[in-house]
Amino acid sequence: MSSSLTDLKENYGLLSKEQFMNLLEVSRTIHSTLALDDVLERIMTQTNAILSAEASSILLMDPLDKKLHFRTTTGAKSKELKKFTLDMGEGIAGWVAEHAESVLVKDADTDERFSRQISEMISFPTKSMICVPCKMEDRVIGVIEILNKKGQKCFDEKDLLLASLLSGFAAIAINNAKSHTQTRKENSLLKSEINKKYILIGESAEMKSVFNLIQKVSKTNSTVHITGPSGTGKELVARNIHYQSERVGGAFVPVACSILTGTLLESELFGHEKGAFTGADKLKLGKFESANGGTIFLDEIGTLNHETQIKLLRVLEERQIERVGGNQLIDIDIRVISATNEDLPKLVQEGKFREDLFYRLKVICIDLPALKDRKDDISLLAHRFLDQFSKDAGQTMTRIHQEALECLVAYSWPGNVRELRNTIERAVVLGEGDVLTLEHLSEEIRKNEIDEKPKSSLALDNADKKHIEAVLNQTGWNKSRAAKILNISRNRLDRKIKSFEMKAPDYL
Ligand SMILES: Nc1ncnc2c1ncn2[C@@H]1O[C@H](COP(=O)(O)OP(=O)(O)OP(=O)(O)O)[C@@H](O)[C@H]1O
Ligand SMILES: [Mg+2]
Numbered sequence: 001m002s003s004s005l006t007d008l009k010e011n012y013g014l015l016s017k018e019q020f021m022n023l024l025e026v027s028r029t030i031h032s033t034l035a036l037d038d039v040l041e042r043i044m045t046q047t048n049a050i051l052s053a054e055a056s057s058i059l060l061m062d063p064l065d066k067k068l069h070f071r072t073t074t075g076a077k078s079k080e081l082k083k084f085t086l087d088m089g090e091g092i093a094g095w096v097a098e099h100a101e102s103v104l105v106k107d108a109d110t111d112e113r114f115s116r117q118i119s120e121m122i123s124f125p126t127k128s129m130i131c132v133p134c135k136m137e138d139r140v141i142g143v144i145e146i147l148n149k150k151g152q153k154c155f156d157e158k159d160l161l162l163a164s165l166l167s168g169f170a171a172i173a174i175n176n177a178k179s180h181t182q183t184r185k186e187n188s189l190l191k192s193e194i195n196k197k198y199i200l201i202g203e204s205a206e207m208k209s210v211f212n213l214i215q216k217v218s219k220t221n222s223t224v225h226i227t228g229p230s231g232t233g234k235e236l237v238a239r240n241i242h243y244q245s246e247r248v249g250g251a252f253v254p255v256a257c258s259i260l261t262g263t264l265l266e267s268e269l270f271g272h273e274k275g276a277f278t279g280a281d282k283l284k285l286g287k288f289e290s291a292n293g294g295t296i297f298l299d300e301i302g303t304l305n306h307e308t309q310i311k312l313l314r315v316l317e318e319r320q321i322e323r324v325g326g327n328q329l330i331d332i333d334i335r336v337i338s339a340t341n342e343d344l345p346k347l348v349q350e351g352k353f354r355e356d357l358f359y360r361l362k363v364i365c366i367d368l369p370a371l372k373d374r375k376d377d378i379s380l381l382a383h384r385f386l387d388q389f390s391k392d393a394g395q396t397m398t399r400i401h402q403e404a405l406e407c408l409v410a411y412s413w414p415g416n417v418r419e420l421r422n423t424i425e426r427a428v429v430l431g432e433g434d435v436l437t438l439e440h441l442s443e444e445i446r447k448n449e450i451d452e453k454p455k456s457s458l459a460l461d462n463a464d465k466k467h468i469e470a471v472l473n474q475t476g477w478n479k480s481r482a483a484k485i486l487n488i489s490r491n492r493l494d495r496k497i498k499s500f501e502m503k504a505p506d507y508l
Contacts, residue, residue, distance in 0.1 A: 022049050039173040043169055052153075057075075068093060092108075103129075128154040129155070131145050226340075228367055228369065231418030232371065232416045232417060235299065251293075271288075273326045296335070338361045370416055372412045393428055397432075401438065404437050477504040
């Protein structure tokens with residue numbers, strides 16, 4: 001580009017002030033937006049002004065059909081031109097694309113490469129013309145065509161050089177837009193991979209209201225506090241908030257507050273300067289700095305000691321941190337999400353957790369219910385985990401037998417979703433066949449069904465007993481047929497008959 005400018009100055013004299021200003025405008029335009037059509041349109045409009053041209057177009061090569069397509073057209077017949085395409089070698093533009101050489105035509109009618117067809121079809125007589133290749137790393141990606149110098153004049157060598165310069169600008173704009181589109185594609189692919197990995201499953205009313213909250217919170221920068229028993233998905237919810245928010249380009253940084261204490265935790269959170277304490281042999285960035293532009297997830301926040309609580313409060317208020325051993329405040333732009341399965345209000349009451357910090361953290365609260373309180377989700381979760389683990393292990397187990405499912409639903413799941421997930425993983429890894437059955441479940445889960453279910457409700461048991469009795473009578477006490485109608489196994493029917501102390505009538 002600069003050699004073209006030197007060429008221009010040395011061989012063809014200075015640019016007019018107007019030409020120079022227009023060129024400057026083009027150079028600004030190429031970085032002003034990534035919307036390709038918009039940039040190209042503006043470049044071509046400036047091209048017409050700089051070269052006093054009646055019309056100009058950019059034709060881009062489609063790698064699929066190997067034809068030149070009119071991408072941007074200006075001038076009186078711009079709309080009509082859009083529907084045409086040119087083969088390589090066809091017309092002057094096709095020749096330029098094929099030979100990767102610029103062409104200055106003073107009178108199109110006398111140039112044998114000129115194809116009159118388009119000109120005649122749109123009733124736009126072409127007189128003089130400049131056609132320059134548009135290149136990306138020596139590869140022709142298209143052609144710029146500039147038609148008819150205004151005022152009955154002809155284009156000259158200086159115009160040709162200027163056109164080459166403008167085509168260079170257009171190539172930069174096209175390159176920028178292409179890499180932007182590519183990055184966006186990769187980004188959305190990455191996002192969907194992440195989403196698949198961290199997908200939150202649930203369709204119970206309780207989970208629906210959690211999803212609703214996540215969606216609302218994701219649009220804000222508010223501090224969020226997540227509570228719920230162990231294994232209910234607190235970290236998963238935190239990740240979902242991050243990935244659905246504008247901060248997705250930044251990092252999600254989890255910190256297990258309970259693992260580290262004292263100086264180690266502080267240096268983990270805030271980083272340290274070189275020599276801050278024995279063993280600090282180089283500068284270390286803390287989690288807050290790593291999460292800059294993203295989200296920090298402070299897990300098990302209830303375990304923070306008093307001094308760190310004070311420091312955290314200051315970070316939340318000032319949005320600034322100071323590295324251990326440092327004397328400089330560093331601005332940080334983060335969202336803070338905290339979580340605990342402890343009773344934080346109780347810790348506040350006992351004076352173990354600062355009240356001011358507690359209120360600063362729980363701007364928005366999300367409470368995750370235990371799995372036993374949203375039994376509607378168990379079947380869905382179990383089937384999704386089964387699909388996932390079967391796929392991962394190359395297994396064919398994709399169904400859950402009704403009896404096994406009843407056991408899963410009846411069990412109390414003290415370890416919540418984590419325990420259910422592990423249970424299904426174990427069944428898939430250790431089991432065989434297409435169906436997950438009672439045999440694939442642990443004694444504890446099975447025991448629960450066999451022993452506890454009959455105790456659960458006398459009214460329900462009576463209804464159960466009556467129904468079974470009716471089906472048995474209907475089938476003349478053919479237990480196999482009755483089990484089929486009841487959709488339970490023959491063994492289970494036997495257990496029911498035994499536990500209800502039922503007997504076949506004497507006449508059978
Ligand atoms: N709703 C859900 N959908 C899918 N997977 C879930 C769901 N809830 C939890 N899980 C899975 O259960 C496991 C435990 O979840 P997570 O670590 O988020 O729980 P937690 O509440 O942070 O537990 P803890 O209190 O023990 O730290 C993870 O493997 C997670 O992917
Ligand atoms: Mg957790």
